[in-house]
Amino acid sequence: MPGISSSLYNIFLRRNTVMLGTVFAAAFGLQLAFDAGSDRIWDAINKGRQWKDIKHRYVEAPEEE
């Protein structure tokens, strides 16, 4: 374990520029994950109530033509 953590430290946090990049990338990724996760929870709670759940009843099939 200490070997892994120290090598992680050496790769990502040793140099200041690299650490800044790590911070920004982590913020971007975590934000994406957080938003996607909270949206998924919201959709699960509101299952069947939202427009996207009832949309299929009203969208006319495009292949009729």
Added chain:
Amino acid sequence: MLARSALRTARSAGAAARNATSRTATRPASTSSSTAEEAASAWKTTALGSGATVFAVGSVAWYYHLYGRNVDAMTPAEEGLHPTQYPWEHQKWFKTFDHQALRRGFLVYREVCASCHSLSRIPYRSLVGNIMTVDEAKALAEENEYDTEPNDVGDIEKRPGKLSDYLPAPYKNDEAARAANNGALPPDLSLITKARHGGCDYIFSLLTGYPEEPPAGAVVPEGLNFNPYFPGTGIAMARVLYDDLVEYEDGTKATSSQMAKDVVEFLNWSAEPEMDERKKMGWKVLAVTSVLFALSVWVKRYKWAPIKTRKIVYSPPKQKSILDQLPKPDKKS
């Protein structure tokens, strides 16, 4: 606040008076001083205490009479009956609108309310993705005509509606609306759930609260209808929702309370189309701040650990007993 403190002083003044009287009364008779003087002073103390008590109680009563009572500018009839609080599903902290109900409510609005009430802050485009598909909204928009920009000779022509147009109002202006409705202006419904005390509950109660006939003794002016929920009880709008007035496309039975519930939910949507985003953002804020709060608690405990766990020991300086300085008795003698 002031009344309470005044009450407290009155109580303590009464207690003080009681103490004074009891002290004089229980003074032992063995001290045979002049009894007449004693009686006079006892009478004075009693009078002083009672007078102070009466004054304190009286001032509290006067103050309450002036400021303590409820001040109602209107009678209960003029305030209107308070609406029943219903457990609206869409008002829970984590629930969105039931969009099927929104669709039904919009149908009720179009077929019933729209003959008198405008919904002028809702464009067709905001219906898309919430209540109907793009094609349905476009078809609905094209049913109405709107003014064009002035053409080359300055004339304004008519064109079919587009998605960016707003829902048309039933009357040209407020004066026309008043003239057509016996002097009463049907309010715009775009923000009505925010604009009325009680919001959804009030509108639902109003729509379903028309009695068969006004109760005995109620004065209903000419041209008005009785509704206990409307402030003043005389409302220009007659009862509009009757069972099976509209036909729902999804097969829901159109009872009057069902229609009222659907249209109230729709009006809540039109007043707060941003509700979903607001609730989602609120939950995100709560999640993030709870993590930050836990972190700050941990940091505080971490920083305070050495301070909280240190031990302060006082070791007093060694003091010689004074007995040691006395000359010891000689053992021999």
